[in-house]
Amino acid sequence: MNLALTPDLLFSLANAAVLPAWLLLLVAPRWRFTRLLVRSGAWPLLLAAGYAALLLVHYLGPHGAEGGFGSLQQVAALFRNPWALTAGWLHYLCFDLLVGIWEVRDAERRGLPHLLxxxxxxxxxxxxxxxxxxxxGLRQLRPAPAPVAA
Known part of the structure; x- marks a missing residue:
């Protein structure tokens, strides 16, 4: 069996790897292991490390000089490379998960029911x-508690 490391394989692995984190946020946000693995930021940091590695592969590879962020055409050229495109996908997965973690923490702090x-x-x-x-919009239902004086 040949399991060559390809952008397609990494895309599939990243998608599979992020699902447990989202499930934990959805069904067990206060569970000890959710706090340890997800809410601590450890899971997004693993995705960030994968992102950094993929960017390195892209920029050290034969297409490293292609594309950029200065124009839409440059971004399109960058994402023609499957390694850079996969890195972009990890970027989305990482930051969306960070937003989800913030939403859970903020809702808990505000006393917003998890079902909402x-x-x-x-x-x-x-x-x-x-x-x-x-x-x-939901967070407007419950104002943030006043900060505790030190």
């Missing part, structure tokens, strides 16, 4: 900014 948070978490996972937008 679930649609926002699902949308954050599937279509990041729309989930964030929904959560921004």
């Amino acid at each position: 948070l679930i649609p926002a978490l699902l949308l954050t996972f599937l279509v990041g900014p729309i989930g964030l937008l929904l959560y921004a």
